[in-house]
Amino acid sequence: MRIGILGTGTVGQTFGTRLRNLDHDVTLGARETGNPRAVEWAEAHAAQCGTFADAVAGADLVINATAGQYAVNALEMAGGNAALAGKVVLDVSNPLDFGSGELRLTVCNTDSVGEQLQRAFPDARVVKSLNTVNGSVMVEPSLVPPPHTIFIAGEDPSAKEVVIGLLGQFGWAKGSVLDLGGIKESRGMEMYMPLWVSIMRALDGNLAFNINVVQG
Amino acid sequence: MRIGILGTGTVGQTFGTRLRNLDHDVTLGARETGNPRAVEWAEAHAAQCGTFADAVAGADLVINATAGQYAVNALEMAGGNAALAGKVVLDVSNPLDFGSGELRLTVCNTDSVGEQLQRAFPDARVVKSLNTVNGSVMVEPSLVPPPHTIFIAGEDPSAKEVVIGLLGQFGWAKGSVLDLGGIKESRGMEMYMPLWVSIMRALDGNLAFNINVVQG
Numbered sequence: 389m390r391i392g393i394l395g396t397g398t399v400g401q402t403f404g405t406r407l408r409n410l411d412h413d414v415t416l417g418a419r420e421t422g423n424p425r426a427v428e429w430a431e432a433h434a435a436q437c438g439t440f441a442d443a444v445a446g447a448d449l450v451i452n453a454t455a456g457q458y459a460v461n462a463l464e465m466a467g468g469n470a471a472l473a474g475k476v477v478l479d480v481s482n483p484l485d486f487g488s489g490e491l492r493l494t495v496c497n498t499d500s501v502g503e504q505l506q507r508a509f510p511d512a513r514v515v516k517s518l519n520t521v522n523g524s525v526m527v528e529p530s531l532v533p534p535p536h537t538i539f540i541a542g543e544d545p546s547a548k549e550v551v552i553g554l555l556g557q558f559g560w561a562k563g564s565v566l567d568l569g570g571i572k573e574s575r576g577m578e579m580y581m582p583l584w585v586s587i588m589r590a591l592d593g594n595l596a597f598n599i600n601v602v603q604g
Numbered sequence: 605m606r607i608g609i610l611g612t613g614t615v616g617q618t619f620g621t622r623l624r625n626l627d628h629d630v631t632l633g634a635r636e637t638g639n640p641r642a643v644e645w646a647e648a649h650a651a652q653c654g655t656f657a658d659a660v661a662g663a664d665l666v667i668n669a670t671a672g673q674y675a676v677n678a679l680e681m682a683g684g685n686a687a688l689a690g691k692v693v694l695d696v697s698n699p700l701d702f703g704s705g706e707l708r709l710t711v712c713n714t715d716s717v718g719e720q721l722q723r724a725f726p727d728a729r730v731v732k733s734l735n736t737v738n739g740s741v742m743v744e745p746s747l748v749p750p751p752h753t754i755f756i757a758g759e760d761p762s763a764k765e766v767v768i769g770l771l772g773q774f775g776w777a778k779g780s781v782l783d784l785g786g787i788k789e790s791r792g793m794e795m796y797m798p799l800w801v802s803i804m805r806a807l808d809g810n811l812a813f814n815i816n817v818v819q820g
Contacts, residue, residue, distance in 0.1 A: 490788075496713055496795070525820075532820040539799075568802040572706075576799030579712070583792030586755075586784040587817055596820035601803055604741075604748040604812035 392443030395453035417443025440466035456483030473511035502574025513547035608659030611669035633659025656682035672699030718790025729763035
C-alpha cells in the first residue's frame with residue numbers, strides 16, 4: 389500500500405520503519421518541507437518525505453501520528469476534506485497535555501480527537517485504533533505476551549477492514565481486535581490514557597504492556 | 605469486621621449480601637431512616653440498616669456505594685470529617701451521568717470522586733478500588749476467568765492493606781491487585797468508565813468482564 393504518515397515524532401517514525409520493513413511505500417509528512425528528522429529518516433529507510441499535503445496526496449491510507457490536540461490542524465494543512473475524501477485515515481493519536489506537570493486531556497468526556505477528525509473531514513473514512521498502547525507495541529504486539537486486546541472504532545466498516553488487515557501485518561491476531569462500534573467510541577479509548585499512564589508508572593515505567601479483555 | 609455501607613442500590617446490596625455471607629457485621633445506610641429497600645434487605649440478611657450516620661457510627665470500614673456525584677454529600681450527611689476520622693473509606697463509586705442519553709462523567713480530567721472525598725474529609729483514610737468492574741464482579745471475581753486485574757489507590761498504606769485483605773476475602777488474589785499509588789490515581793480509574801461501557805456494549809451487554817494487565 390501507499391501510506392502517508394502525518395507526524396515525524398517517535399510514533400510517526402516507528403510506523404514508518406515498520407511499514408518499510410513490510411515493504412509498503414511510505415511518505416513521512418511534516419509541517420514544513422525539508423524537516424531534518426524526516427529527511428534523515430527517509431534517506432535511511434528508502435522512503436519519501438515531504439509536507440503533510442505530500443504525504444496525503446498519493447496515499448491509499450493516511451496515519452495520523454501527530455499529537456492529538458494538533459490533529460485537526462495537521463489534516464487541514466494536508467488539504468482538508470477534499471484531499472482526504474474517500475481515504476482511510478487511521479488515527480492513533482491522543483490529546484495529551486503534560487504542560488501543567490500532570491496529564492490533562494485537551495478534549496474528553498463530551499468529545500474526542502477521533503470525533504473531531506470525522507466531523508471536520510466528513511468524507512474521510514476515519515478509524516481510531518492503536519492509541520491505547522505505546523508506539524512500539526502498536527506495530528509489534530509480540531512485545532507483550534498474548535493474549536491482549538486492541539480496540540477499533542469508526543463509521544465505515546470497509547475502512548475498519550483495511551485497518552484490521554494492517555493490524556494483522558503488524559501481528560495483531562483477528563481475535564485480539566475488539567470492534568467498539570462508531571467513531572464516538574474514540575472517547576473511551578482516549579479517556580483510558582490517564583489509567584494507561586498510572587499503570588505504566590506502577591510497572592516502573594515499562595512501556596511494553598497492554599490490557600486483555602476477559603469475559604465470563 | 606463491622607462494615608457500614610452507604611447506598612442501598614444494587615451495588616450497596618450486593619456488597620451487603622456478600623459481606624453477610626462472609627459473616628461480617630453489616631449496616632446498610634440510606635439517606636433517610638426507614639428506607640423500605642434497606643429495611644427489607646436487612647431483615648432478609650440478619651443485618652442492620654439506618655441512616656448514613658448510623659452506618660458510619662460503629663463501623664471499622666465504610667464502603668461508599670452511592671453514585672459518585674452524590675458521594676461527598678452522602679459522607680457529609682454521615683457526619684463528615686469528625687465521624688470519618690481514622691476510618692478506612694473504600695470508595696467504589698463512579699461519577700456517571702446518563703441524563704443526556706449518553707455517558708458523561710460529572711467530574712474528570714482535573715479531579716475525581718476519590719480526590720474529592722479525601723479533600724473533603726482529610727482525616728478519613730480513603731481508598732479507591734473496585735470501581736472498574738461491575739458490582740457482581742467486585743465481590744465475586746471468579747465470575748471472570750483468571751487472570752484479571754483490580755486497581756487500588758490511596759494515600760494510606762495501612763488502609764490499602766485493610767482493603768486488600770477484604771479483596772482477598774472476595775476472591776481477588778494478591779497478584780491480581782495493582783497498586784497505582786496515591787488517591788490522585790482515582791482519576792484514571794474513573795476515566796476508564798467510558799471505555800468500560802464501550803467494551804460492555806461490544807460484548808453484547810455482558811457485565812461479567814474485566815481487563816488483565818499484561819507486560820512484556
